[in-house]
Amino acid sequence: MSENWLWWKDGVIYQIYPRSFKDSNEDGIGDLQGIIGKLDYLADLGIDAIWLSPINPSPDADFGYDVADYKDIDLKFGDLGVFDLLVAEAHQRGIRIILDLVLNHTSEKHPWFVESRSSLDNPKRDWYIWRSGSDEGRKPPNQWQSVFGGKAWEYDEQTGQFYYHMFTRQQPDLNWRNPEVYAEMMRIFRFWADRGVDGFRLDVFNNYFKDAMFRENPTKLGVRAFDRQVHLYDTNQAVMMEVVADIRSILDSYPERYVVGETFLADTKMTASYCGPGKFHAAFDFYSLIKTPWNPARYLRAIQRQDEELPVEAWPIHVFNNHDNRRIATRIRAGEDDEKLKVAAALLLTLRGTPFLYYGEEIGMRDIHVTRSEIQDPVGKHYWPIPVGRDGCRSPMQWNDEPLAGFSTVKPWLKVHPKFPTRNVASQHENPRSLLNFYKALLHLRRSYAALKGGIFIPLNHEPQRVLAYVRQDNDNRILVALNLARRRSKLAVGGEITRYKWEVLLSNKERSQSQFRKGWLELEGYEACILRQL
Ligand code: GLC
Numbered sequence: 001m002s003e004n005w006l007w008w009k010d011g012v013i014y015q016i017y018p019r020s021f022k023d024s025n026e027d028g029i030g031d032l033q034g035i036i037g038k039l040d041y042l043a044d045l046g047i048d049a050i051w052l053s054p055i056n057p058s059p060d061a062d063f064g065y066d067v068a069d070y071k072d073i074d075l076k077f078g079d080l081g082v083f084d085l086l087v088a089e090a091h092q093r094g095i096r097i098i099l100d101l102v103l104n105h106t107s108e109k110h111p112w113f114v115e116s117r118s119s120l121d122n123p124k125r126d127w128y129i130w131r132s133g134s135d136e137g138r139k140p141p142n143q144w145q146s147v148f149g150g151k152a153w154e155y156d157e158q159t160g161q162f163y164y165h166m167f168t169r170q171q172p173d174l175n176w177r178n179p180e181v182y183a184e185m186m187r188i189f190r191f192w193a194d195r196g197v198d199g200f201r202l203d204v205f206n207n208y209f210k211d212a213m214f215r216e217n218p219t220k221l222g223v224r225a226f227d228r229q230v231h232l233y234d235t236n237q238a239v240m241m242e243v244v245a246d247i248r249s250i251l252d253s254y255p256e257r258y259v260v261g262e263t264f265l266a267d268t269k270m271t272a273s274y275c276g277p278g279k280f281h282a283a284f285d286f287y288s289l290i291k292t293p294w295n296p297a298r299y300l301r302a303i304q305r306q307d308e309e310l311p312v313e314a315w316p317i318h319v320f321n322n323h324d325n326r327r328i329a330t331r332i333r334a335g336e337d338d339e340k341l342k343v344a345a346a347l348l349l350t351l352r353g354t355p356f357l358y359y360g361e362e363i364g365m366r367d368i369h370v371t372r373s374e375i376q377d378p379v380g381k382h383y384w385p386i387p388v389g390r391d392g393c394r395s396p397m398q399w400n401d402e403p404l405a406g407f408s409t410v411k412p413w414l415k416v417h418p419k420f421p422t423r424n425v426a427s428q429h430e431n432p433r434s435l436l437n438f439y440k441a442l443l444h445l446r447r448s449y450a451a452l453k454g455g456i457f458i459p460l461n462h463e464p465q466r467v468l469a470y471v472r473q474d475n476d477n478r479i480l481v482a483l484n485l486a487r488r489r490s491k492l493a494v495g496g497e498i499t500r501y502k503w504e505v506l507l508s509n510k511e512r513s514q515s516q517f518r519k520g521w522l523e524l525e526g527y528e529a530c531i532l533r534q535l
Contacts, residue, residue, distance in 0.1 A: 011048025
């Protein structure tokens with residue numbers, strides 16, 4: 001490994017939604033012991049780090065994203081002892097652990113909030129955002145809306161004031177302007193870093209601060225009330241930059257720690273502004289892949305936009321799936337043969353930047369269809385049927401064809417996808433042409449060729465119609481990636497500069513006897529992902 005090897009830069013990060021990965025104690029909910037039992041699977045897959053969605057104690061109004069204690073583990077997942085074991089076992093296999101810290105808000109059941117709401121003069125009162133109402137106290141202090149539905153202000157009878165919540169009313173926002181809150185938040189980073197945690201994913205970090213004067217947002221057209229505001233005053237406040245620097249300096253006092261921010265309501269430019277030396281290592285630009293439609297020109301533009309906006313020293317990340325969005329297989333209506341998904345996988349894993357995978361992506365899991373009475377997600381409960389909520393992408397991992405897909409032996413908290421008997425890890429493991437084995441091959445390739453990690457990115461065509469093609473290059477290798485996003489055969493025009501050399505096929509999801517450059521063209525089968533190396 002070269003001296004510059006940095007696990008978060010060269011590695012691939014795998015997100016686990018712990019409730020849905022593997023249940024070891026037969027309560028229908030996944031847990032840490034379940035994850036420990038699957039570490040060999042993850043090591044064999046070839047990932048470098050795991051991001052765990054929140055595992056702190058939580059009443060689950062938003063499934064872990066409403067935390068009741070930042071320094072403990074929820075009993076349904078295990079305890080600190082099992083967590084330490086998970087960290088040790090993961091480290092033994094060269095896998096790092098990234099925790100999800102939800103520091104914008106707590107659960108309403110967090111002892112801090114219980115105290116805070118108890119009286120106007122409670123010492124914790126100012127730990128949250130309390131305001132008197134307007135119009136003799138009956139109307140909310142301003143017109144801010146909650147993204148999960150309804151007004152962002154909740155009236156509390158006990159003290160006759162309103163508290164602010166950007167998400168559900170069970171998730172009151174903390175007051176980051178209070179120095180005690182601030183200090184406590186910084187202690188949370190140290191608590192987990194001291195325990196050996198390698199990195200943090202910061203939930204909606206750019207929401208920590210709101211306008212000090214609580215000015216009203218300008219309005220615009222939109223469907224939901226939340227979308228009918230320009231979020232000028234309830235998010236992305238300039239003061240956040242100081243916190244970004246403080247968090248980074250805490251993490252830099254430990255070796256090789258990583259922080260990735262989840263931006264909320266931020267475009268590529270805003271997202272990029274939080275990254276770089278002295279700032280976060282990375283932040284999610286959801287406009288890169290997850291929000292971009294299946295179109296080569298659109299992907300290319302999104303990728304280049306991210307590169308243009310990021311400071312030179314910063315590092316991009318790429319992601320197709322997470323626990324808040326429909327799975328890519330469902331979004332792009334991938335056929336059951338998974339060939340289209342292989343093209344997506346090849347794109348994700350050959351770009352310059354850190355790829356994030358989401359559990360089950362490697363076997364092409366599809367969203368489950370949830371009926372109204374089955375809805376668990378607060379977003380679905382509020383808005384159904386548009387949108388239906390986020391349960392679809394959170395169904396139990398499909399391990400094998402045993403009842404309940406080998407996830408659990410009792411009814412799981414969310415149902416298993418009905419096609420699990422044919423779509424599961426065990427069956428794909430056996431099939432050399434499966435999506436799972438294609439992911440493995442790609443991950444292996446990424447590990448073998450540094451050009452696929454740190455190499456520069458050179459697009460081969462600028463207005464691609466069907467084929468997205470680029471070269472990744474470092475001092476040792478030149479690798480050409482050609483992705484046919486169309487169902488039909490397509491040709492890629494390649495200049496003499498490319499055809500002058502001999503190329504070997506490193507990987508393709510189609511039968512290829514040779515690289516087949518003919519008269520300046522590379523021919524590709526429908527949904528072919530082809531990776532070549534210059535000899
Ligand atoms: C983030 C999480 C999402 C959660 C919300 C509130 O967007 O990804 O799942 O509901 O924050 O914490």
